[in-house]
Amino acid sequence: MGKKVMVLGCGRVGSFLAWELSRDDFWEVTVADRDAEPYQELASRAGSRIGRFRAVDFSSPGDLAQALKGQDLAIGAAPGFLGYRVMEAVLEAGIPFCDISFLPEDFRRLDPAARAKGIPVLADIGVAPGLANLLVAYGCGLLDQADSAVYYVTGLPAKPEPPFHYRLVFSPDDVIEEYVRPARIRKGGAIRTVPALDGCHPIRFPGTPLEGIALEAFHTDGLRSLLETIPVPDLAEYTLRYPGTAGQMAFLRDIGLLSRDPVLLSGQPVVPRELFGALAYPKMRLMPGEPEFTFLQVEVHGRQHGEPCRHCFTLYDAGDPVAGFHSMARATGLPCLVAARMIAEKKWYKPGVHPPEDLGFDRETATCFLEEMSRKGLAVHHQVRNGSR
Numbered sequence: 001m002g003k004k005v006m007v008l009g010c011g012r013v014g015s016f017l018a019w020e021l022s023r024d025d026f027w028e029v030t031v032a033d034r035d036a037e038p039y040q041e042l043a044s045r046a047g048s049r050i051g052r053f054r055a056v057d058f059s060s061p062g063d064l065a066q067a068l069k070g071q072d073l074a075i076g077a078a079p080g081f082l083g084y085r086v087m088e089a090v091l092e093a094g095i096p097f098c099d100i101s102f103l104p105e106d107f108r109r110l111d112p113a114a115r116a117k118g119i120p121v122l123a124d125i126g127v128a129p130g131l132a133n134l135l136v137a138y139g140c141g142l143l144d145q146a147d148s149a150v151y152y153v154t155g156l157p158a159k160p161e162p163p164f165h166y167r168l169v170f171s172p173d174d175v176i177e178e179y180v181r182p183a184r185i186r187k188g189g190a191i192r193t194v195p196a197l198d199g200c201h202p203i204r205f206p207g208t209p210l211e212g213i214a215l216e217a218f219h220t221d222g223l224r225s226l227l228e229t230i231p232v233p234d235l236a237e238y239t240l241r242y243p244g245t246a247g248q249m250a251f252l253r254d255i256g257l258l259s260r261d262p263v264l265l266s267g268q269p270v271v272p273r274e275l276f277g278a279l280a281y282p283k284m285r286l287m288p289g290e291p292e293f294t295f296l297q298v299e300v301h302g303r304q305h306g307e308p309c310r311h312c313f314t315l316y317d318a319g320d321p322v323a324g325f326h327s328m329a330r331a332t333g334l335p336c337l338v339a340a341r342m343i344a345e346k347k348w349y350k351p352g353v354h355p356p357e358d359l360g361f362d363r364e365t366a367t368c369f370l371e372e373m374s375r376k377g378l379a380v381h382h383q384v385r386n387g388s389r
Contacts (some may be wrong), residue, residue, distance in 0.1 A: 002028040003072040003344050005009035008058065008086055010038040013100060013126075014077035015103035016329040018042060022049045026344070032056040032067060045324070058082045061089040068093035068259055073333065073344055076101050080174065080220035083107075087353075091117060094237040096349075098340045100126040102174065108225070117153060121353040125339050126332040128153040128237065129224050130356045131315065132298055134335075134369065135380070136230055137360030139176075139300030139311040146232045146302040152217055154201070155328040158291035158318075165242040167286040169294075172277060172330075175284075178239055179249040180258050184220040184227055186235040189228055194219055195252070197365055199238070200246040210295055211314040214238045225355035240295065250278065286326060293318045310385045317378055330378060338372045 007018045010033040019042065021027045029051030029212045039053045058069045058078050068074055068090060076099035078086045082380040083103025090097040091113045099107075099122065103294055107123040114121045118352050124130055140146035155169040168175060182193050205211065217238035226235060252258055257276050262269035286292060298313040319327040341347040341361065348365055350358070360366045370380050 002026050004028045004030070004070060005073045005075060005340065005344075006030045006032055006068060006071045007075050007077060008032050008056075008064075009077035009079075009089075009101075010035075011077060012041065012327070013324070013329045014038075015042045016333045017075055017077055017324045017337065019051060019323065019325070020245040020333065026341070030054055030071070032064075033060065033342035042300075045321060058086055058089075060201035061085050061092065065351075068095060068348060069094050069108075073340055075099070075340055079171065084110075087121065088113075091121070094119060096343045097121045098125050098343065099123050100130070100336050101124070102129070103170050107353055108355075115276060115352045116149060116171050118351045120343055120348070122339050122343070122352050122359075123353060123355060125336045125356050127294065127315075127328070127335065128296060129226075130332070130334045131223055131380070132222075132237075132296060133226055133356035134299040134301060135313045136226060136235075137357035138363070138366040139313065140230060140232065140302070141361060141363055142304075142311055143300065143302035143309060144304050144306075146230075146300060148234035148301045149226075149230060149232050149299070150234070150236045150238065151296065151298040152205075152238045152240050153222075153296045154215075155294045155326075155331075156169050156240070156242065156292060157286070157316075158293060160242045164248075164280065164284055165245060166284055167292060168281065168284045169286060169292065169326055170332075172224070172281050172284070173273075175221050176258055176273065176276075178220045180253050181220040181221050183198070183237070184223060185237075186227060186233065189233045196220070197246045199236075202243065203238075203240070205295075205297060205314075208295075208297070208314050209293070214243055214248055216243050218246050226357060226375055227359050231357060238345065260313075277347065288324075289321065292317065292326055292328075294331040296331070304386070312383045312385070314381045314383075315378065334373060334376050334378045336371075338369055338376065341372070342369065 018031045021029045030055045043050045062133045064256040073096045083101030094117050136149045157167045197218045205216045218240040222237040257272045257273045296315040300311045317327040
């Protein structure tokens with residue numbers, strides 16, 4: 001019998017996680033969710049290999065902790081607003097946990113509980129945050145002196161179409177938050193908060209699969225734990241979109257259409273963002289078979305042997321059209337699966353609640369992680385440039 005693993009959530013990424021785990025005899029898989037319909041759709045494609053289903057209400061930590069009994073490991077793919085309660089329930093059950101939920105609370109508050117239980121928890125272990133954190137830590141560790149770290153990330157349609165030139169590849173509300181939530185960066189050694197969409201500039205990525213594609217980059221608030229764990233003077237996350245997106249979304253934000261605060265319309269309260277979503281989200285839906293890609297580039301600058309040096313890590317994925325999973329599900333899910341396997345095999349097993357960069361601080365662990373990613377079909381390409389930038 002394989003290691004018993006429960007996937008908590010059967011959405012876009014949770015379905016991919018269940019699919020991949022069920023293809024590996026190392027695991028015995030149970031999928032948990034409140035709604036069985038996504039699981040049934042997945043099972044119709046995968047057949048009996050997809051594992052069992054268990055109906056669980058994640059908003060009830062006691063019920064979830066009870067469902068987790070007997071499992072060897074859990075993987076969290078629940079909505080972010082439920083993430084903290086889910087993590088508490090997993091800790092109550094006393095089993096290792098890998099989570100991609102992007103919970104808004106500070107997950108490190110649960111570190112004492114995890115240490116007391118003697119179990120490892122990896123939070124934010126997706127693509128960004130997640131793999132990006134690991135690569136920032138790994139790149140800084142390769143230098144004698146790290147001066148700056150920046151990464152660029154996106155998931156986009158290969159053939160952009162108006163009006164938004166974008167397709168939804170994760171939670172619609174989380175996408176909109178990128179356009180309204182102020183972003184934290186570090187500049188000149190000080191943490192600064194800048195407006196959403198700040199720092200917008202045109203950018204290209206020569207020598208990558210995106211060569212020849214014009215994009216724009218703007219600050220987003222995804223650094224999270226990196227602001228405390230990576231002490232370089234300059235640190236930033238940029239999200240990439242097709243040109244014109246930042247201006248378009250800034251206009252919608254500034255007139256209040258992305259606000260959650262109700263306004264009166266003909267005497268009735270209306271939430272502007274809900275109205276926007278009802279009109280816009282169907283136009284942003286990713287169509288079956290539509291070509292798309294996920295791209296991540298991490299750049300760490302500093303000095304090696306007294307000379308300027310840059311480490312650049314690039315990931316590109318165009319999805320799996322055969323299995324029907326888009327690239328963001330793969331790029332988010334595979335780092336989580338690699339981490340879960342490393343914990344299950346005790347290749348990395350440190351009690352406590354850890355951010356993804358804790359895997360990157362250890363060079364041997366990071367190398368093992370990236371090699372396994374490559375074996376799973378998601379290679380990270382590493383380039384070193386010595387001399388001036």
